[in-house]
Amino acid sequence: MAVEMSVKIGAVRLSNPVLLASGCCGYGLDMESHLDLNAVGGVCLKGLSMSGSEGNPPPRICETPAGMLNSIGLQNVGVPEFRRTYAPKLRKYRTAFIANFYGHTVEEYVAAARALDEEPVVAALEMNISCPNIRQGGISFGTDPRSVHEVTAACRRVCGKPLWVKLSPNVTDITVTARAAQDAGADALTCINTLPGMAIDVERRTFKINTKTGGLSGPALRPVAVRMVYQVAQAVKIPVVGIGGISKASDALEFLLAGAQAVQVGTALFTNPQAPLDILEGIEDYCSRHGFGAAGDLSGAVEDDRSPRRGPVCS
Amino acid sequence: MAVEMSVKIGAVRLSNPVLLASGCCGYGLDMESHLDLNAVGGVCLKGLSMSGSEGNPPPRICETPAGMLNSIGLQNVGVPEFRRTYAPKLRKYRTAFIANFYGHTVEEYVAAARALDEEPVVAALEMNISCPNIRQGGISFGTDPRSVHEVTAACRRVCGKPLWVKLSPNVTDITVTARAAQDAGADALTCINTLPGMAIDVERRTFKINTKTGGLSGPALRPVAVRMVYQVAQAVKIPVVGIGGISKASDALEFLLAGAQAVQVGTALFTNPQAPLDILEGIEDYCSRHGFGAAGDLSGAVEDDRSPRRGPVCS
Amino acid sequence: MALKTFQVTENRVQGSYAAITAEGPVSPALPGQFYMLRGDWGADPLLSRPVSILAQDVSSRQIRFLIKVFGEGSRRLASLKPGELLYGTGPFGNTFPVDFLSPEDRVLLVGGGVGMPPIVYLAESTKAMGVSPVVLQGGRTEKDLVLLEELAGLKIDPVLATEDGSRGRKGRVTVLLEEALKDAPRVVYACGPEGMLQAVADVCRGRVACYLSLEAYMACGYGVCLGCVVSVRQEEGGRYRRVCKEGPVFSAEDLTWR
Amino acid sequence: MALKTFQVTENRVQGSYAAITAEGPVSPALPGQFYMLRGDWGADPLLSRPVSILAQDVSSRQIRFLIKVFGEGSRRLASLKPGELLYGTGPFGNTFPVDFLSPEDRVLLVGGGVGMPPIVYLAESTKAMGVSPVVLQGGRTEKDLVLLEELAGLKIDPVLATEDGSRGRKGRVTVLLEEALKDAPRVVYACGPEGMLQAVADVCRGRVACYLSLEAYMACGYGVCLGCVVSVRQEEGGRYRRVCKEGPVFSAEDLTWR
Numbered sequence A, B: 001m002a003v004e005m006s007v008k009i010g011a012v013r014l015s016n017p018v019l020l021a022s023g024c025c026g027y028g029l030d031m032e033s034h035l036d037l038n039a040v041g042g043v044c045l046k047g048l049s050m051s052g053s054e055g056n057p058p059p060r061i062c063e064t065p066a067g068m069l070n071s072i073g074l075q076n077v078g079v080p081e082f083r084r085t086y087a088p089k090l091r092k093y094r095t096a097f098i099a100n101f102y103g104h105t106v107e108e109y110v111a112a113a114r115a116l117d118e119e120p121v122v123a124a125l126e127m128n129i130s131c132p133n134i135r136q137g138g139i140s141f142g143t144d145p146r147s148v149h150e151v152t153a154a155c156r157r158v159c160g161k162p163l164w165v166k167l168s169p170n171v172t173d174i175t176v177t178a179r180a181a182q183d184a185g186a187d188a189l190t191c192i193n194t195l196p197g198m199a200i201d202v203e204r205r206t207f208k209i210n211t212k213t214g215g216l217s218g219p220a221l222r223p224v225a226v227r228m229v230y231q232v233a234q235a236v237k238i239p240v241v242g243i244g245g246i247s248k249a250s251d252a253l254e255f256l257l258a259g260a261q262a263v264q265v266g267t268a269l270f271t272n273p274q275a276p277l278d279i280l281e282g283i284e285d286y287c288s289r290h291g292f293g294a295a296g297d298l299s300g301a302v303e304d305d306r307s308p309r310r311g312p313v314c315s
Numbered sequence C, D: 001m002a003l004k005t006f007q008v009t010e011n012r013v014q015g016s017y018a019a020i021t022a023e024g025p026v027s028p029a030l031p032g033q034f035y036m037l038r039g040d041w042g043a044d045p046l047l048s049r050p051v052s053i054l055a056q057d058v059s060s061r062q063i064r065f066l067i068k069v070f071g072e073g074s075r076r077l078a079s080l081k082p083g084e085l086l087y088g089t090g091p092f093g094n095t096f097p098v099d100f101l102s103p104e105d106r107v108l109l110v111g112g113g114v115g116m117p118p119i120v121y122l123a124e125s126t127k128a129m130g131v132s133p134v135v136l137q138g139g140r141t142e143k144d145l146v147l148l149e150e151l152a153g154l155k156i157d158p159v160l161a162t163e164d165g166s167r168g169r170k171g172r173v174t175v176l177l178e179e180a181l182k183d184a185p186r187v188v189y190a191c192g193p194e195g196m197l198q199a200v201a202d203v204c205r206g207r208v209a210c211y212l213s214l215e216a217y218m219a220c221g222y223g224v225c226l227g228c229v230v231s232v233r234q235e236e237g238g239r240y241r242r243v244c245k246e247g248p249v250f251s252a253e254d255l256t257w258r
């Protein structure tokens, strides 16, 4: 029996549930010679802002146990240059391009959303809210439920295409920001962005990356991400796209069984640009072996009752 | 030149800055045949409550990339039994025993604090606030600044010995709970407890541990812990004890340079009960090589200016 | 106890099993005891893996393990090559109670798969006490029957069963056990997959004393993490016992199988 | 491009250097290009490590690397044994610009330490073009001078300098460079530690065209993570260039050294 691999994230139909994560595949073009973009369900483009950014000074990355920290500083060419130079080259693909974007004020977010909404190559928008709100003393939008609501609602008003909100894990209770985004009109939630971390080069007595803190990604993050996807999927009605440390099929399946409708692969692309193909093959094989006719049926299929939660938990 | 290894955490003088973490060395006795307890600066005992707990049903632990999840359920014999059967056997040691304790209501915390304060073998108390407050719908004490203040102040009133508060990393801004604990009279802050995570056994379609979520510990957690120690050390005046994923000397040094006065070793004891000895040797050697006359001088000695933070950071 | 360093001197791979001999600081130990082992790798996999002692000799500093590949940890251990290093803590755990045995007692040892190493070690040890055990071994197919050479070396001719009948009696090891119980053994010792142990316990219940060596997921192996517990019948001291410390060998009667 | 699997056929260790030969799907490549390499290990270390091609032969599927042990990643790569697998992506990066060279040009190649493999590969390549380069190699002591056999095999007699005078001229490689500049070379190509490259750039500034192959901490190696950037002088297109994509070879004039 053939497994139906396509899934729907709200109004967007994806040919399969495995996408490339934002910031880990450029604008798609640097990926082309390493992976057939049509083979994946979607490609989340590097985060764009209206005016672009030259990014942070190096060193921008360092390794941590089973993970890495990055502080790229959202280097990007800006929406206008993206539309002029890059978007035309993406038209030949059938895959869904998801335009990741950000700003430092609600107005900047809205401007980017509006401009990207007009770009034909874009199938949906993904809003990165893990950015400091410079009007609110630099507190990240994504950690304040009211800011999440405000910026989501504002962007929702100006764009006709589906709007995904990418949640920050750097919160006490992610269901609160998840619901804020849902209530403000988000069509889907991407869960999760990187978690702030720090590493020190003790011999040189300096921070390993220039900005001191950077975002933790990779397998180390996975248990936190799976937990959050599970929590969010229970808390909202809109689809959840799971991400965080996925490098093989069983990792992706953890997210799907926990409640995600699709997954994104980020850091794993660095060591193996074709990791998504192995993951897809593994998901299809799993569906066959476990009697799932469609990849979409995996979502939330963990058996909740097998291991009953008994009383209050504190580890 | 000999390096002065002893450090002071408020009123408690420790023979050196490396302690054994709570929950990772039992009540010290199961450690005895594997490590000389007098060789470490202190031993944080397994979390105690007044009435004890039989703990959670198995499976209680699973492995994750460079980390592990645990949901022991704070199994403990209770303070009275601890004092009767275990404490007398600890009297022969010179090391500082730190009594870790918890409750599910403020009253339970206070009862445990009062009883442990009377126990002569206890040098200081360490309050685990990552526990659900059953009076507040099960929200963890440690994630709500008001609860942190309330439970810290209440325990502070009943105990004469130094009171350390062990912070939960599961918060948006750890400096808020850190200041709440300081303001309520905490003598030191232990930073950090485990981060909630989840893992799914996809072949069996169940959660890998019985309680679904468990606490993430081990090297995977380290960049998050170092970041939080740095943040907390900048935000408070009381000493900070760093913990999270320390398994070798350079790991411990990251925490000390980031601002901790001492460190605790947890998960690393599982694979090597003598890891603290290697860590101590490495710290001493580092001090000699880098011209630090005392281990206490390492605290916060990362060079802040070498890598200036430029503008708002979003990864 | 410091982390012990062993050097692999031999690794005989057969199917999914690897019989590893290593040299190093071998401590006196008893059947059923185990080491927590890892190789020279990074923090992934993080934890050492519990592996039973198959045989050892303190004076020649030799120790032997039989490792079956399940997941990543056992795969790495099983692929260690001569010359490579093996790090371990141990020996940990209790042992099979044998002090009540006398030479005329009939003793049954039941095992399967990675449960066989402690069974073979126990057989060697009871023979040394003058008690010749009967060894029953079960497996799905012939390939799952292990350590036959070692048993032959101890002059023990094991009674075998395979589910597919490819070797020995067709069926599960409990078929052999039922028959062997007719000879009124003094005690049954068993080690193997949980399903086998439960079946053995069921057969023995009320008829003969039975001791089982259990498996559990372990972090520390020496009693400090409380991660490896199994639930027991008696109430005193709480419902849970540590497989690494109060076990791995338990009286079948004490276990509630959760 | 899928992850390529190579099998190590030889590993000659000398001091902290390992010269590894491996067999596998070798693609056409150019001097200065590199692979991102890792072994069959878990998620720690997570990232592959950039390693330059020392030599390769597409038809016999052979490729060679020289690896120096710095930290954990290079330690593991350097300790791979014949028969073990090496996983890689690549070849990545640009190459040294050589299209403007003509046979009568004098060409200087300056290298040190792990900067030598691309220098040797470039020497082989310019020789094949009919341009015989002069190779200058510097190191702290004699032990830091590497690939001398390989250079001899190319019939190149390198000019050597060591800081402690244990072999060749006493001093830094820039002493050799100053002298060699008297012979009016057409171009200088260099690869080595950052300090050496800065010094080479300083010496060449305003006197001779100079191309440097840089190092940077890399996550992906193929341009998607933006983690490896170096700051450049020209304004168009932002301040930063990717060492893995626009580099690793840059014109010395373009670099601002942060």
Ligand SMILES: Cc1cc2nc3c(=O)[nH]c(=O)nc-3n(C[C@H](O)[C@H](O)[C@H](O)COP(=O)(O)OP(=O)(O)OC[C@H]3O[C@@H](n4cnc5c(N)ncnc54)[C@H](O)[C@@H]3O)c2cc1C
Pocket (backbone or CB within 6 Å): C034, C045, C049, C050, C051, C052, C053, C065, C066, C067, C068, C069, C070, C071, C072, C073, C074, C075, C114, C117, C214, C215, C216, C217, C218, C248
């Ligand atoms: C006291 C004791 C003695 C042992 N002696 C031996 C021995 O002599 N030789 C030998 O090969 N093995 C032995 N084992 C089992 C061995 O420790 C496990 O097979 C090993 O830990 C699996 O690790 P892994 O990384 O390969 O598998 P993982 O990736 O950790 O797991 C692979 C699969 O096996 C399951 N699994 C893992 N560990 C266990 C476990 N302990 N019990 C049940 N299921 C598990 C997991 O749920 C998963 O489905 C012993 C275990 C114990 C507790």
Ligand SMILES: Cc1cc2nc3c(=O)[nH]c(=O)nc-3n(C[C@H](O)[C@H](O)[C@H](O)COP(=O)(O)OP(=O)(O)OC[C@H]3O[C@@H](n4cnc5c(N)ncnc54)[C@H](O)[C@@H]3O)c2cc1C
Pocket (backbone or CB within 6 Å): D034, D045, D049, D050, D051, D052, D053, D065, D066, D067, D068, D069, D070, D071, D072, D073, D074, D075, D114, D117, D214, D215, D216, D217, D218, D248
């Ligand atoms: C294009 C390119 C080609 C290279 N070719 C070779 C080669 O042919 N042979 C070879 O042995 N090495 C080569 N290197 C360097 C090699 O990649 C690094 O030595 C290696 O990544 C270090 O990893 P590690 O895990 O051993 O050290 P880590 O533990 O990552 O680091 C150890 C120490 O080295 C420093 N360090 C690590 N990586 C770099 C780096 N890229 N630049 C500067 N300092 C660093 C760290 O800050 C730390 O102090 C090349 C690097 C690049 C960018």
Ligand SMILES: Cc1cc2nc3c(=O)[nH]c(=O)nc-3n(C[C@H](O)[C@H](O)[C@H](O)COP(=O)(O)O)c2cc1C
Pocket (backbone or CB within 6 Å): A021, A022, A023, A024, A046, A047, A048, A070, A072, A074, A100, A127, A128, A166, A192, A193, A194, A216, A217, A218, A219, A221, A243, A244, A245, A246, A264, A265, A266, A267, A268, B315, D225, D226, D227
């Ligand atoms: C180098 C790098 C750059 C990233 N850039 C972006 C970005 O521009 N926008 C965004 O929303 N997320 C960005 N991310 C976050 C990833 O999309 C993803 O949420 C995170 O890395 C966790 O997934 P992973 O473990 O699979 O990488 C970036 C991550 C990395 C490692």
Ligand SMILES: Cc1cc2nc3c(=O)[nH]c(=O)nc-3n(C[C@H](O)[C@H](O)[C@H](O)COP(=O)(O)O)c2cc1C
Pocket (backbone or CB within 6 Å): A315, B021, B022, B023, B024, B046, B047, B048, B070, B072, B074, B100, B127, B128, B166, B192, B193, B194, B216, B217, B218, B219, B221, B243, B244, B245, B246, B264, B265, B266, B267, B268, C225, C226, C227
């Ligand atoms: C098995 C286990 C049990 C623990 N029990 C306790 C506890 O009783 N009280 C407590 O405050 N912290 C407990 N912790 C948390 C540790 O003390 C420590 O904060 C955490 O594990 C991070 O440090 P590590 O990475 O060095 O283990 C426990 C951790 C583990 C792994």
Ligand code: FES
Pocket (backbone or CB within 6 Å): C217, C218, C219, C220, C221, C222, C223, C224, C225, C226, C227, C228, C229, C242, C243, C244, C245
């Ligand atoms: S494995 Fe840690 S207590 Fe048994």
Ligand code: FES
Pocket (backbone or CB within 6 Å): D217, D218, D219, D220, D221, D222, D223, D224, D225, D226, D227, D228, D229, D242, D243, D244, D245
């Ligand atoms: S290493 Fe990723 S862009 Fe250069």
